[in-house]
Amino acid sequence: MSSLQFNAVLLEISNQLSAEQLEQIKFLCRDMIRKRELETIDTGRKLFNILTERGRLGADNKECLCELLREIQRHDLSDKLNRFESQSGSTDNQPDDEEKAKLDIATEVISENLGKSWRKLGRKLGLTDVKLESIYKRHPTELEEMAVELLKEWRKIRGAEARTEELIKALRACQYNLTADKVEHRLATR
Incomplete structure (x- = not known):
């Protein structure tokens, strides 16, 4: 992992910490950091x-x-x-270009059609409840964005093993057959 990539992850983590969570971490760091320094910390980046x-x-x-x-x-x-x-340790952790294109199409169709039941699909795809709650907190009123985020997380977890067939199978297992049919139709007509 390059220094730049690592710092980008730290910045992202810092941006997702609430003020209360930062205070909790500072409390846990009392043995590592002097009190005077802790008092000056007001962002995750500084910590x-x-x-x-x-x-x-x-x-x-x-x-x-x-x-x-x-x-x-x-x-x-x-x-x-x-x-x-x-992920950064392997440069070959992504599906091939053809499969990426299929996954992008599937993501678009699913996000347009999934609606309020996005958590059920997330669980079927193996995402944890903690991850699902995190997605909900980032997009509490945007169902399409929640679905897109859900599928991004699934793709990160699966890496090069991510396949549209797996998505379709999960949709059918959740009884979202109409959405699965729409994905298959869009893939067949592309």
Whole structure:
């Protein structure tokens, strides 16, 4: 994982921390960071900089931050940090271009048709309830965006193994046959 990629993940995590969650992490860091320094920290970025300076955080040393995130019940962010390393370690972790195009079409159709039952599909695809809740919190009133985010997360998890056939099978298992039919029709007419 390059330094730039690692810092981008840290920035994303920082942006997703609420003020209360940041305070909780600071409380947990009392043995690592002096009180005076803790008082000056008002963003996740500042905290991550100090942890890096102390040798507690780095691209090859994420365990401390992962544990802190788990302690404040942000398993989704801890997973993001762990998953990013495993994805960036492999350059061949994406489906081929043909399958990517099919998945993009399927994502478009599903997001247009899924509606309020998006969580059921997410569970069928193997996403955790924590991940589903995180998606909901980011897009509480936008059903299409929730569906798009759900499918992005599934694609990240599956990597090169992501297949449209798997999506169609999950849709049918959830009794979303009309949506599955629409995906198949759009793929056949492209």
